Amino acid sequence: MEFGALIKFYRTQKGMTQAELAKGICSVPHLSKIENNSKEANEETISLLLERLEIGLEEMDEKEGLIQTLLGQLGEKINYYLKDKIDEIYQKLQEMEHIIPFSKFIHTYELYKYRYLLFKGFLAEAESQKDLLFKQKKNFSQHEEYLFRYFNAVCLITKGQYKAADELLEALYIDPSNDRPNAEFFYHRAIVKSALEQSGHAIHFGKMALQLFMNEHNFFRILHTLMMLGINYTQSNIYEEAEDCFKHLIRNAELLKQDKLLPQIYHNMGYLQNKKKNFKEALSYYEKSLALQPINNPHYLVTLYSIGENQYALQETAKAKECFQVVSSLAKELGVKKYRLLADFYIFHIVSPEKAFKYLESKVIPYLEATNEHHNDLTRFYKMLSDFYSQQGTYLEAVNYLNKIT
Amino acid sequence: MKKAFILLFSVALLVLSSPVSSAQPVNVADATPTDHPILPPV
Numbered sequence: 001m002e003f004g005a006l007i008k009f010y011r012t013q014k015g016m017t018q019a020e021l022a023k024g025i026c027s028v029p030h031l032s033k034i035e036n037n038s039k040e041a042n043e044e045t046i047s048l049l050l051e052r053l054e055i056g057l058e059e060m061d062e063k064e065g066l067i068q069t070l071l072g073q074l075g076e077k078i079n080y081y082l083k084d085k086i087d088e089i090y091q092k093l094q095e096m097e098h099i100i101p102f103s104k105f106i107h108t109y110e111l112y113k114y115r116y117l118l119f120k121g122f123l124a125e126a127e128s129q130k131d132l133l134f135k136q137k138k139n140f141s142q143h144e145e146y147l148f149r150y151f152n153a154v155c156l157i158t159k160g161q162y163k164a165a166d167e168l169l170e171a172l173y174i175d176p177s178n179d180r181p182n183a184e185f186f187y188h189r190a191i192v193k194s195a196l197e198q199s200g201h202a203i204h205f206g207k208m209a210l211q212l213f214m215n216e217h218n219f220f221r222i223l224h225t226l227m228m229l230g231i232n233y234t235q236s237n238i239y240e241e242a243e244d245c246f247k248h249l250i251r252n253a254e255l256l257k258q259d260k261l262l263p264q265i266y267h268n269m270g271y272l273q274n275k276k277k278n279f280k281e282a283l284s285y286y287e288k289s290l291a292l293q294p295i296n297n298p299h300y301l302v303t304l305y306s307i308g309e310n311q312y313a314l315q316e317t318a319k320a321k322e323c324f325q326v327v328s329s330l331a332k333e334l335g336v337k338k339y340r341l342l343a344d345f346y347i348f349h350i351v352s353p354e355k356a357f358k359y360l361e362s363k364v365i366p367y368l369e370a371t372n373e374h375h376n377d378l379t380r381f382y383k384m385l386s387d388f389y390s391q392q393g394t395y396l397e398a399v400n401y402l403n404k405i406t
Numbered sequence: 407m408k409k410a411f412i413l414l415f416s417v418a419l420l421v422l423s424s425p426v427s428s429a430q431p432v433n434v435a436d437a438t439p440t441d442h443p444i445l446p447p448v
Contacts (some may be wrong), residue, residue, distance in 0.1 A: 119448075191445060194445060195445060227446045228446050234443070235443075264444045264446070268443050268444060302442050302444055303444075305442065
């Protein structure tokens with residue numbers, strides 16, 4: 001515990017001068033040096049000063065121990081994804097926030113606060129916390145610096161900046177001075193690789209994460225990792241394994257009433273069926289998923305968009321149009337530009353393919369290219385435009401788009 | 407020079423392989439299905 005700073009804090013809070021506090025215990029210059037941590041005081045002096053300030057030395061040690069325990073519990077709740085129990089721990093830590101700056105856990109606390117805010121999805125607050133931590137960076141121990149960089153990668157994932165997250169995680173992974181990566185680290189690597197459509201890598205890291213999560217009986221994360229593996233088996237056309245993952249997940253999630261996870265699993269099962277071109281089955285899973293989701297969240301938007309695409313594939317044009325119209329307005333409301341552009345493209349396409357392809361070229365493709373994160377969508381649209389121009393007889397444009405695919 | 411040749415060759419190949427009368431619109435549904443899975447939580 002940083003007793004100097006603690007004494008100064010409580011003396012100022014009580015409105016005492018240095019002379020009043022030091023009287024009969026030590027000299028004023030001596031107290032001044034203790035408060036500025038430029039002099040190591042003996043335990044007896046500290047004890048007397050704290051006594052005058054009505055703070056018990058033993059009590060302070062106990063509190064420091066409690067801070068350590070609570071921080072351990074906070075990390076554990078995050079690792080085990082125990083969303084309901086985490087607030088209670090965080091609340092207890094916040095109640096001790098006035099003492100934490102004087103403990104040796106000040107940086108660990110601020111770092112876990114950053115992770116907590118990311119875990120809860122409070123992105124704006126997490127960003128401010130990141131700025132605060134950045135200023136303290138030079139005082140970090142090696143482990144604290146590792147945590148800061150790792151949590152920054154988690155922050156980038158939360159913001160959808162997968163390339164930057166991937167580079168940061170790779171740098172941490174190859175640095176031999178860092179701790180051995182844990183299950184969560186491999187899980188995050190797998191998430192990033194999955195988002196970057198590098199399915200082989202995602203499966204590799206996902207399997208490592210799964211093994212470690214199983215060793216620690218980390219139930220929720222096992223379910224999350226299985227879902228991620230299912231998605232990547234789907235993307236790699238390893239359909240049997242993908243189906244096994246999703247069936248296993250559906251069974252467990254239904255049994256355990258995992259209300260939040262279940263619609264996501266149904267959606268991804270729909271995605272698998274869609275990839276297998278079983279459009280009717282896909283539609284049924286997407287609809288099951290949609291029925292369980294609250295309106296006005298980004299996942300609802302993705303599922304509804306997928307329903308629209310399936311209906312269009314099944315040539316249910318009127319129903320598809322209705323879906324895309326809802327997606328377009330909801331995306332506008334939620335500020336999700338990608339799905340507004342994609343839905344509008346389909347709405348145009350229903351009326352006039354020529355108009356739709358112009359829209360694709362002038363609005364959709366520039367947006368997707370600028371964000372640099374939607375490689376699969378872009379490839380599909382380049383192919384469509386190439387086919388379109390080829391059929392129109394404008395081969396130079398057709399070849400230009402074909403070249404972009406490679 | 408090499409790039410220009412490849413481009414010219416590709417155009418020629420495309421012209422040869424395309425049926426001249428096909429002015430049909432591209433069917434969006436024929437294209438590969440879009441990849442929109444929902445990733446598990448961070």
